[in-house]
Amino acid sequence: MARRCFLLILCLTVVNGRPAQAQLSPQIEIGSILALNYKNSESGESPLVVNDGDGSFNNDWVLLFGAEINESISLYAEIQTVRGITFVNYGLSAIYRPPRWKYLNFEVGKFLAPFGTFLGRRWASENPLIGFPLMYEFTTALSAFDLPANNGELLRARGRGGTVEYHPEPTADSGAPQIRSGHIPQPGSGLRILSREVYLTGAQVFGVAGRFRYYAGVANGALSNPADLNNSNGVQIHGRAGFSPVIGLDLGSSISWGVYLDKSAVTSQLQPLSKSAEDFRQTTLGFDLSYSIAHVQFFSELILNRWQSPFIAENLDARAFYLEGKYTFLTRFFLAARFSLIDFSDVADPQDVDADGAASESWEYNMQQWEVGLGWRINRNALIKAAGQFNRTREVAREPADDLFALQAVVFF
Amino acid sequence: MHTETHCGKPNYFDGVPPSLAERDSALLLRNKNSGVLSFLLIAMMCLSWAVAVSAGEIRGKVIIKRPAEESSKIVSRSLIQKYVTKSSQHYDENRRRDDHHEREQQPSVVVYIEGLSWNKQRGDGGLAVLDQTHENFVPHVLPILVGATVKFLNSDDVYHNVFSYSPAKSFDLGRYAKGQSRSVTFDKPGVVKIYCDIHTHMSAFILVLENPFFATTDDDGNFVIKDVPPGTYTLKAWYGRWPEKSATVVVKNSDIIKVDFVFP
Numbered sequence: 001m002a003r004r005c006f007l008l009i010l011c012l013t014v015v016n017g018r019p020a021q022a023q024l025s026p027q028i029e030i031g032s033i034l035a036l037n038y039k040n041s042e043s044g045e046s047p048l049v050v051n052d053g054d055g056s057f058n059n060d061w062v063l064l065f066g067a068e069i070n071e072s073i074s075l076y077a078e079i080q081t082v083r084g085i086t087f088v089n090y091g092l093s094a095i096y097r098p099p100r101w102k103y104l105n106f107e108v109g110k111f112l113a114p115f116g117t118f119l120g121r122r123w124a125s126e127n128p129l130i131g132f133p134l135m136y137e138f139t140t141a142l143s144a145f146d147l148p149a150n151n152g153e154l155l156r157a158r159g160r161g162g163t164v165e166y167h168p169e170p171t172a173d174s175g176a177p178q179i180r181s182g183h184i185p186q187p188g189s190g191l192r193i194l195s196r197e198v199y200l201t202g203a204q205v206f207g208v209a210g211r212f213r214y215y216a217g218v219a220n221g222a223l224s225n226p227a228d229l230n231n232s233n234g235v236q237i238h239g240r241a242g243f244s245p246v247i248g249l250d251l252g253s254s255i256s257w258g259v260y261l262d263k264s265a266v267t268s269q270l271q272p273l274s275k276s277a278e279d280f281r282q283t284t285l286g287f288d289l290s291y292s293i294a295h296v297q298f299f300s301e302l303i304l305n306r307w308q309s310p311f312i313a314e315n316l317d318a319r320a321f322y323l324e325g326k327y328t329f330l331t332r333f334f335l336a337a338r339f340s341l342i343d344f345s346d347v348a349d350p351q352d353v354d355a356d357g358a359a360s361e362s363w364e365y366n367m368q369q370w371e372v373g374l375g376w377r378i379n380r381n382a383l384i385k386a387a388g389q390f391n392r393t394r395e396v397a398r399e400p401a402d403d404l405f406a407l408q409a410v411v412f413f
Numbered sequence: 414m415h416t417e418t419h420c421g422k423p424n425y426f427d428g429v430p431p432s433l434a435e436r437d438s439a440l441l442l443r444n445k446n447s448g449v450l451s452f453l454l455i456a457m458m459c460l461s462w463a464v465a466v467s468a469g470e471i472r473g474k475v476i477i478k479r480p481a482e483e484s485s486k487i488v489s490r491s492l493i494q495k496y497v498t499k500s501s502q503h504y505d506e507n508r509r510r511d512d513h514h515e516r517e518q519q520p521s522v523v524v525y526i527e528g529l530s531w532n533k534q535r536g537d538g539g540l541a542v543l544d545q546t547h548e549n550f551v552p553h554v555l556p557i558l559v560g561a562t563v564k565f566l567n568s569d570d571v572y573h574n575v576f577s578y579s580p581a582k583s584f585d586l587g588r589y590a591k592g593q594s595r596s597v598t599f600d601k602p603g604v605v606k607i608y609c610d611i612h613t614h615m616s617a618f619i620l621v622l623e624n625p626f627f628a629t630t631d632d633d634g635n636f637v638i639k640d641v642p643p644g645t646y647t648l649k650a651w652y653g654r655w656p657e658k659s660a661t662v663v664v665k666n667s668d669i670i671k672v673d674f675v676f677p
Contacts, residue, residue: 294589
């Protein structure tokens with residue numbers, strides 16, 4: 001993938017290869033964010049699995065590179081550790097702005113999904129808390145690699161998103177989990193509504209015109225499985241429109257429609273249906289609102305998500321929401337709190353997996369989460385956060401609570 | 414560093430800061446009060462004239478030879494907001510204007526006299542304005558007298574959030590919109606680094622000084638400090654990038670002392 005991105009960027013650079021103007025000579029910028037975490041978790045048998053694996057409470061190091069080649073071309077790259085140890089190339093893109101086109105930018109490569117508002121402030125230096133909202137963190141029982149054969153299989157897998165496996169015999173792509181990329185699901189893991197850090201591989205246009213801004217593009221995969229180009233996923237179409245009626249108030253709406261199943265992994269499983277991975281989509285619609293004034297900031301997002309699963313008759317829907325607030329006081333300190341929840345749609349339960357006599361059940365456990373925290377800005381480039389996260393499963397499950405307390409030290413420039 | 418002494422009357426030219434007499438007159442004229450104040454005004458002007466007659470002047474030039482690292486193409490700056498957090502905002506027309514402005518901006522150096530005692534009762538330090546325009550602080554370096562109040566004006570169509578964690582003054586003004594301002598009084602001498610919490614590329618310095626004998630260099634690097642009482646002083650030149658330069662000067666009645674500084 002990286003090679004393809006590099007070639008695309010190289011081609012773009014050559015095509016636009018006029019000499020850089022003297023007053024805007026090439027300039028390289030670098031940035032870094034180092035986040036060290038300590039957590040005290042009481043999870044265990046919880047169905048939540050929010051903080052298992054590469055959750056947002058692991059140590060993290062991000063390196064950023066930006067280069068302004070000339071007035072029209074900028075390059076951007078990001079490298080981030082996964083699980084605190086392995087470097088993975090996350091982003092590599094080129095932005096081209098035609099000299100006379102004021103409101104139009106082209107971007108090609110691997111870039112951050114323009115969906116909602118949280119992705120743009122997900123880094124530890126920008127996130128006033130430590131964890132992510134549930135829609136970016138909660139792993140469902142749905143997999144991109146392994147398909148539930150019927151409703152009963154899906155319902156029995158609820159709450160096991162961290163280690164979801166429907167078939168005892170491993171498929172060609174399963175086996176020992178491998179770190180392919182920090183944000184791309186791997187065999188044995190369930191899908192989040194939005195993968196933790198959604199970098200899309202493709203091309204998009206974007207721009208700002210007064211109080212309006214827009215994005216539209218084509219990429220590979222889906223928000224829950226933002227595959228690289230060589231992961232043989234289908235086409236994703238995405239778009240976003242934003243409007244700021246007054247300073248401090250931002251409204252936005254985002255949409256994504258793409259293929260979330262891993263084609264190579266599910267082709268054999270789909271043979272009985274004579275269908276392909278491209279026939280099953282993830283459709284996500286998001287609305288966001290943020291407001292800030294003086295020392296207070298609010299953010300909220302509502303996401304309506306739909307997956308189509310080959311052997312499940314019903315659409316697998318999810319509604320997710322979060323509301324977040326931050327208040328700065330005494331110059332260096334801030335308080336933050338976030339409430340988020342996910343509700344899942346019902347599917348028929350002919351096997352009565354819960355033995356409760358109900359004809360239908362939500363296809364995943366409905367969740368809600370509180371996170372509250374206190375931050376201290378040591379200086380302009382360092383801060384410390386303490387947070388408590390309280391997760392609850394609203395249906396009775398093995399263990400409804402999954403709470404943790406964490407400390408985070410962040411150094412960035 | 415080069416020190417030279419000239420005798421004779423001072424030459425005034427554009428860009429020279431107002432003299433002490435002018436400053437005192439302005440302060441008193443603001444009050445617009447009764448005849449008592451008029452009498453005091455006349456008395457003060459006479460006194461100031463007397464001081465001015467017996468005072469000297471320090472002038473010179475600051476030459477900045479850019480170090481090798483500044484001409485490098487690698488600049489360590491935060492990309493967090495520029496490319497990702499606020500990615501779309503940084504591709505509008507302001508972006509190039511800001512970058513161009515940044516490159517064209519002449520570095521400002523503040524030259525001041527250290528250790529000269531000053532009667533703070535003579536004024537409240539005054540009022541200065543630090544504007545935020547095109548996502549830049551203007552001026553980039555602002556010297557003020559201790560006790561002065563700085564008005565932070567937002568002239569942009571976006572929010573700004575001015576803050577400082579400097580020991581000399583720590584504050585966070587929060588977010589406010591175009592046309593609005595917030596004020597801070599600086600009651601402790603020192604260097605105060607100013608930032609915007611929203612736009613990480615914005616920064617400025619406020620030098621809070623103990624006496625009014627200071628000047629900022631003009632576009633050519635020239636400076637003039639007028640009405641300096643006779644005495645022996647340490648003259649300092651401050652430029653944020655490097656350690657301060659200093660020189661000892663001896664001011665006699667109506668002398669013009671010439672002092673040049675070279676950075677780094």
